[in-house]
Amino acid sequence: xGANDIKDIxxxxxxxxxxxxxxxxxxxxxxxxxxxxxxxxxxxxxxxRLLTRTxxxxxxxxxxERLLQHVxxxxxxxxxxxxAITDMGDKPAGTVRxxxxxxxxxxxxxxxxxxxxxxxxxxxxxxxxxxxxxxIAAERYDIGIRYGDLLEKDMIAVRLTADEPMMIVGSPAxxxxxxxxxxxxxLMKQNCITLRLASSGGLYAWELQHEGRPIEAKVRGxxxxxSSYSILNAALSGAGLAFLPESLAGIHVREGRxxxxxxxxxxxxxxxxxxxxxxxxxxxxxxxxxxxxxxEPDRISPGTAVLNNLAGTFRP
Numbered sequence: 001x002g003a004n005d006i007k008d009i010x011x012x013x014x015x016x017x018x019x020x021x022x023x024x025x026x027x028x029x030x031x032x033x034x035x036x037x038x039x040x041x042x043x044x045x046x047x048x049r050l051l052t053r054t055x056x057x058x059x060x061x062x063x064x065e066r067l068l069q070h071v072x073x074x075x076x077x078x079x080x081x082x083x084a085i086t087d088m089g090d091k092p093a094g095t096v097r098x099x100x101x102x103x104x105x106x107x108x109x110x111x112x113x114x115x116x117x118x119x120x121x122x123x124x125x126x127x128x129x130x131x132x133x134x135x136i137a138a139e140r141y142d143i144g145i146r147y148g149d150l151l152e153k154d155m156i157a158v159r160l161t162a163d164e165p166m167m168i169v170g171s172p173a174x175x176x177x178x179x180x181x182x183x184x185x186x187l188m189k190q191n192c193i194t195l196r197l198a199s200s201g202g203l204y205a206w207e208l209q210h211e212g213r214p215i216e217a218k219v220r221g222x223x224x225x226x227s228s229y230s231i232l233n234a235a236l237s238g239a240g241l242a243f244l245p246e247s248l249a250g251i252h253v254r255e256g257r258x259x260x261x262x263x264x265x266x267x268x269x270x271x272x273x274x275x276x277x278x279x280x281x282x283x284x285x286x287x288x289x290x291x292x293x294x295x296e297p298d299r300i301s302p303g304t305a306v307l308n309n310l311a312g313t314f315r316p
Contacts, residue, residue, distance in 0.1 A: 008042040009071060011035060012050055016060045016068045017139065076140070093122035094285045099136060100145035102129035103228055103248075104272060108160060109145065109293065116292045123285055131198035131226070137277055142286050145293075148270035155275040160293055163268040165246035168206075169258040173238035180261050181241075184210065184217060187262065191240035192219035193231050206243045209267040219243075245269070 014024040015035065025032040043050050050064035060068055100109055105127055117123060128134075128141070136144040145160065168187070170178070181187040195204040203224065205216035221240045225231050228248065235242035235249075236257055242249070243266075252258040274293050276286065 005042075005045070006075070008038050009067065010075065011038050012042060012064070013068060013072050013075075015039060015051065015058060016064055019058050021058060091122050092120050092285045092288055094283060095124040095126055096143065096283075096285050096289045097126045097128070097141045098143045098145065098289070099128045099130055099134045099139075099141045101131055104145050105129050108272060112295060113289055113292045116288060120288070123288065125289065133199055136275075142283075143274055143276050143289065143293075145272055145274050148273050154278060156278050157273045157275040158290055158294055159271055159273050161272040163271050165268050166207075166243060166266040167246050167249045167253065167260050168241055168243055168262050168266060169235055169249045169253060169260050170241045171236055171238045171258055172256070174235075174240060175259060180259075182262060184208075184215065184265075187217060187241075187265075188219060190219070190221070192221040193223045193225065193234045193240045193242045194219060194221055195228075195231065196224050196226050198226065207267070207269075208262075208265045210265060214267070215265075 011024075011028065014028055015021055018024040018027070021032050021036055025035045028035065039051060046063075048063045049061050050067065052059050052061055098109060109127060113125060117125065133146075134141065134144060136142075144155075148157075148159070168181075170190075174191075178190060179186070181190055192206075196202075197204055203218070203220075205218045208215045208217050219241075223234050223239050225234065228244065231242050232244060232248060232252075234240065235244070236252065241261070249258055249260075253260050274290060276290065
C-alpha cells in the first residue's frame with residue numbers, strides 16, 4: 001500500500017463518518033466533486049464498492065464498514081505515534097482539536113490558550129463551536145469541554161470553572177406590561193425566550209428546582225433562538241423572560257437593565273470540565289493545552305468577563 005492509498009482511505013473515512021460528501025468536503029477544505037473522484041478512484045483500485053450513494057444519503061457498504069471499524073483505529077494509532085515522535089523534539093508542534101459551546105470558546109478557551117500559541121509558534125489549535133453533544137473519540141477531537149454532568153464515560157476530566165449560578169431575568173420594559181412571576185404556574189403564563197437544541201431539535205426545558213426537587217419547566221414564548229447572545233439581547237429589548245447564567249445576566253441586573261425573579265427556583269449548574277481520552281501517551285501538545293485551560297488568564301477584558309463560565313443555559 002502506497003502513501004496515496006493511505007491518504008485516499010483517510011478521505012474515505014471522513015465521508016463515511018459524516019455520511020455526506022458535502023459535509024466531509026467542507027471539513028477537508030476541498031470540493032465535493034474532487035472528493036467524489038478520489039473515492040471512485042480508490043474503489044476502482046480496491047475493486048470493491050465502499051459507499052452506497054443515493055440522492056439523499058451516503059452510507060458505507062460492508063467493505064466500507066470494515067475499513068471504518070478496523071483500518072481507522074490503526075491509522076489513528078500511527079498518527080498518534082508520529083505526533084509522539086514529533087513531541088520528542090525541542091519545540092511542541094502539531095494541531096490540537098477542541099470542541100466546546102461557543103460562549104465557552106469566547107470566555108474560557110481562547111483567553112487561556114492564546115498566550116500558549118504566542119509561546120509555541122509550531123502549535124496549532126482547531127476549535128469547533130457546537131451545542132450538540134460530540135463523541136470526541138469518533139470525531140477525532142483531542143479535547144471536549146462540557147458541564148460536569150454531561151461528561152462522556154471513560155474520559156480523563158479536568159475541572160475548569162466553579163459551579164454556575166443561574167437567573168430568570170426580564171427587562172423593566174417587559175415588567176411594565178407583565179406581573180412578576182413568583183410560582184411555576186405564573187412562569188408558565190409568561191412570554192419566555194426559548195432555545196432550540198441542536199442535539200434533538202426540541203426546545204430546552206428550563207432546569208429549575210422547588211424545595212430541593214428538580215423541575216423541568218417547558219416554558220414557551222414568541223421568540224426562539226439557537227444562541228445565548230441572541231437570547232440575552234432579546235431579554236434586554238423587552239421581548240420576554242430569559243434563563244441565563246449569572247455571569248452573563250448579572251452585570252445587567254446590577255446596572256438595572258434586567259430584573260431578577262424567582263431566585264429560589266434557580267439551582268446552580270455544575271462547573272465546566274475539559275475531558276480527553278485515557279491514552280497512555282498523550283501528545284505533548286495536548287498536555288500543554290490542558291494545562292493552559294486549567295489556569296485563569298492574568299487579564300480578561302470587560303466584555304469577556306461578563307461571559308465568565310457561560311453556556312450553562314444551553315447544555316446540549
